[in-house]
Amino acid sequence: xxxxxFSLINDYFANRSARRSDVVIGIGDDGAVVKPMPEHDIVVxxxxxxxxVHFDKxxxxxxxGHKAVAVNLSDLAAMGAQPSWVSLALTCPNTNQDxxxxxxxxxxxxxxxxDCQLIGGDTTKGPLTITVTAHGQLPxxxxxxxxxxxxxxxxxxxxxLGDAGLGLQVTQNKVSTTGRHLQHVIEKLHYPTPRVAMGQxxxxxxxxxxxxxxxxxxxxxxxxxQAQVSAQIDxxxxxxxxxxxxxxxxxxxxxxxxTAGDDYELCFTLPEEHRGRMETLTSHLKTKPVxxxxxxxGAEAKINMHYEGEPWELPQxxxxxxxxxxxxxxxxxx
Amino acid sequence: xxxxxFSLINDYFANRSARRSDVVIGIGDDGAVVKPMPEHDIVVxxxxxxxxVHFDKxxxxxxxGHKAVAVNLSDLAAMGAQPSWVSLALTCPNTNQDxxxxxxxxxxxxxxxxDCQLIGGDTTKGPLTITVTAHGQLPxxxxxxxxxxxxxxxxxxxxxLGDAGLGLQVTQNKVSTTGRHLQHVIEKLHYPTPRVAMGQxxxxxxxxxxxxxxxxxxxxxxxxxQAQVSAQIDxxxxxxxxxxxxxxxxxxxxxxxxTAGDDYELCFTLPEEHRGRMETLTSHLKTKPVxxxxxxxGAEAKINMHYEGEPWELPQxxxxxxxxxxxxxxxxxx
Numbered sequence: 001x002x003x004x005x006f007s008l009i010n011d012y013f014a015n016r017s018a019r020r021s022d023v024v025i026g027i028g029d030d031g032a033v034v035k036p037m038p039e040h041d042i043v044v045x046x047x048x049x050x051x052x053v054h055f056d057k058x059x060x061x062x063x064x065g066h067k068a069v070a071v072n073l074s075d076l077a078a079m080g081a082q083p084s085w086v087s088l089a090l091t092c093p094n095t096n097q098d099x100x101x102x103x104x105x106x107x108x109x110x111x112x113x114x115d116c117q118l119i120g121g122d123t124t125k126g127p128l129t130i131t132v133t134a135h136g137q138l139p140x141x142x143x144x145x146x147x148x149x150x151x152x153x154x155x156x157x158x159x160x161l162g163d164a165g166l167g168l169q170v171t172q173n174k175v176s177t178t179g180r181h182l183q184h185v186i187e188k189l190h191y192p193t194p195r196v197a198m199g200q201x202x203x204x205x206x207x208x209x210x211x212x213x214x215x216x217x218x219x220x221x222x223x224x225x226q227a228q229v230s231a232q233i234d235x236x237x238x239x240x241x242x243x244x245x246x247x248x249x250x251x252x253x254x255x256x257x258x259t260a261g262d263d264y265e266l267c268f269t270l271p272e273e274h275r276g277r278m279e280t281l282t283s284h285l286k287t288k289p290v291x292x293x294x295x296x297x298g299a300e301a302k303i304n305m306h307y308e309g310e311p312w313e314l315p316q317x318x319x320x321x322x323x324x325x326x327x328x329x330x331x332x333x334x
Numbered sequence: 335x336x337x338x339x340f341s342l343i344n345d346y347f348a349n350r351s352a353r354r355s356d357v358v359i360g361i362g363d364d365g366a367v368v369k370p371m372p373e374h375d376i377v378v379x380x381x382x383x384x385x386x387v388h389f390d391k392x393x394x395x396x397x398x399g400h401k402a403v404a405v406n407l408s409d410l411a412a413m414g415a416q417p418s419w420v421s422l423a424l425t426c427p428n429t430n431q432d433x434x435x436x437x438x439x440x441x442x443x444x445x446x447x448x449d450c451q452l453i454g455g456d457t458t459k460g461p462l463t464i465t466v467t468a469h470g471q472l473p474x475x476x477x478x479x480x481x482x483x484x485x486x487x488x489x490x491x492x493x494x495l496g497d498a499g500l501g502l503q504v505t506q507n508k509v510s511t512t513g514r515h516l517q518h519v520i521e522k523l524h525y526p527t528p529r530v531a532m533g534q535x536x537x538x539x540x541x542x543x544x545x546x547x548x549x550x551x552x553x554x555x556x557x558x559x560q561a562q563v564s565a566q567i568d569x570x571x572x573x574x575x576x577x578x579x580x581x582x583x584x585x586x587x588x589x590x591x592x593t594a595g596d597d598y599e600l601c602f603t604l605p606e607e608h609r610g611r612m613e614t615l616t617s618h619l620k621t622k623p624v625x626x627x628x629x630x631x632g633a634e635a636k637i638n639m640h641y642e643g644e645p646w647e648l649p650q651x652x653x654x655x656x657x658x659x660x661x662x663x664x665x666x667x668x
Contacts, residue, residue, distance in 0.1 A: 024375060024475075024477065025477060025479055028480070028560075029413070029479050029480050029481075030379065030409040030410075030412035030413050030480065030543075030544055030545060031377045031378055031379035031409050031410060031412070031413045031415070031470075032377065032378045032379075033375050033376070033377050033378075033413065033477040034375065034376050034378065035375050035376075035474065036370045036374075036375075036376055038372065040370075041358060041367050041368065041369050041370075042367070042368050042369075042370055042376065043365045043366065043367050044365055044366045044367075044368065044419065044421055044453060044454065044467075044469070045364065045365035045366075045454070046421045046422075046423050046454060046455050046456050046465075046467065047423075047456050048423045048425055048456045048458045048465070050425055050458050050459070050460035050461075051460075052460065053458060053459055053460050054458070075364040075365050076364075076365060078364040078365070079363070079364050079365045079367065081365070085378065087378055087380045087467055088380075089380050089381075089382045089423070089465040089467075091382055091384055091463050119378060120378065120379070120380060121380045122380050122381050122382045122465070124382045124384050124387060124388070125384070125387055126384035126385075126386065126387050126461065126463060127384075127460065127461040127463070129425050129460060129461070129463045131380075131382070131423040131425075131456070131465040133378075133380065133421055133423075133467040135378070136365075140369065141358075143358065143359060143367040145359055145363050146362075146363050146364065147363075209364075210364055211364060226362075
C-alpha cells in the first residue's frame, strides 16, 4: 500500500530516531511496549502545537518537528526526569514529501540527541496539529514538583529570557533587528533547547521547578500559587541577551523577558543550604543558572519587582499569555 | 484567573476520573508522575479524533469524550494490557460550558469504569482535535503483538461487526433503519465498548491480536502482513447483528461487516491447543469470541473469503478505510 497512512509512518519515522534497548515493541503494532527501570517512577508530559497558534505557515517544518519534541522534553526537565520515549499524534492536511522529510528530520535529530525513541503514534488527516507525549524516568520519589517553594528560598532561572518572544515579533514584522541578532532570536524561537541535563541535576536540590513557556511572570506565578508564597525579583539580575538589549529599550526588554513565552528556560527555587551543591553540580553545564530573587511570605502569590532597589511595574500593553483568557469561554447566565 | 486555560482543566477534569494509588503527581504540574508495578511492562497507545474526519458537528460531546478514551483502551486491549493512566491533548475552538461539561462527563465515566486515571494533558485553542495517550500495564514479556500468527491458527473476532459502520450511514442519511435498530447502531457508533477484559484473558493464549478500527479486511490484513501468512475466512460464521441483517441485504451486510471501521472488536489468532483454555477463560465474559476462519501458508497476506464453501468477493464500491490513501500524498517525480 504505497503512499498511505501506514507506509507514511514507516517511511518517515519507523527506522529513524534513537534505538533504545528498553523498547520491547516500537512503531507498527496497536501500541508500544517499554520496560521501565526498576525502582523508578515514570513522568508523562503532553504538549500540542497548532498551526496558526504556536507557529504559522512560514515556520520551517524541520523547526516544527524539533519544537514539538523540545517543548515536551522541557516539561520533563522541569520535573527532573531523563527523557526515554516519545509518541507522536500528527494531524495533517494532504501535504508533500518535502514537508514530511523535513518535519521527521527535525523530530529525529532532537530525539537522537537526547537518546529518546519515537515509539508510536497516530497519523490523521485534518488541520495541522502536532501532539507529542513524552515519557521520562527518575528514581522513585525524586520528581521535582511545582509546589515546594518555601519563604527564604532563592529564585533562579536557567538562562536568558525574552529572546524567543523577540524572535516572534521579528517574524511578524513588528520589530526589526540587525543581522547578527536576527539569527540568534529566530533560532531561539524555532529551535529551543530543553534544559534536560540541568533538570536532572536539580533533583534533591531544587524545592520547586517549572519551565518558562508562558513567560516568567505567569510561570513563576504558578510556583507561587501552588506553594502559597510570594516572591521578590531583582530585575537588574535578569539574564538578558545582547540581541534583546540592543534591539529594545530597557523597559521593553524587561517586559519582553517577563511576559514573552517560548523561552523554555527553567525557573526553580532552592534553599540557602543547597546553593553550593547546585553550583558544583551545574559547573560542567554550558549554561549557568542565575539567581534573580527570593521567595517571601504571602499566600497571595504576589511578585514584587524591583530594579536597582526601586519598585518597577510592567509597561502598559504587556500581559502574560493564556489561550482561553477573558470572555472566550461563555458561561451561561453570566 | 477565572475562565482561563488553567481553571478549565481544574474545573472540568482535575477532580473527576478515578483516583489511583499509583499516581504520585496528577493534573496541575509540568508533568504527571506514576509508579509502575514491579516486573511489568508499560504499553503506550495514542489515537486522535478530528472533527470532520472521525465525528461531525452533530456528534454529542459526551460521545466524543467517551470515544476518545474508548478507542485507546481498545488498542490497550489488543496488546493484552490493563488500562492505568490517560493523558488528554484537547485542541478546541472557543466553546461553551455545556460542551465542556458533557465532553468531560463522557471521558470521566469511561475512565472510572475501567479504573484508569486522567493524569494530565494540554488544552490549546484551534480546530477541534482530541488526542488521547493511554498507558496500560502487563507482566513483563506478555504483550500480544500483531506478528505471531502461524499457519493452522484459528482466527477469532470478539463480537459482531459492521454495526458502527451502519450507524455512520444512518447518521449521514445514506441508509434508514427502524426504531429498535436505530438506537443499537447509533450506540455502537458513538459509545464503542473496548474489549478490555477479553484482551487481558488472551495473554499467553493468542498468538496475535489487533482491534478492528479500520474494518476486518484491513486489520486482519495487518496481522497477516506482519506474520507473512494468509487466511481463509468463512463468512457464514461472521457474527452479524439483527440490526445489520434486517437493514441491509445479505451481500451488503457482509461487505459492511468486512470493511466498515469503528467496531473496536478484537481480531485474534490462536493455536489449536489453546482453544479449550480460551473458551474457559472467556466463559465469564458478556461477549464470547467467534471463530471465523483459519491462518494458511502464503506470505502474500491474502484473505480467501468463502460463503458456505463458495468463493465470495466484495461487491463493487466497498473498500477499506485509509486516511492518506491514493494520490493524496504528492511524491515529487511521480
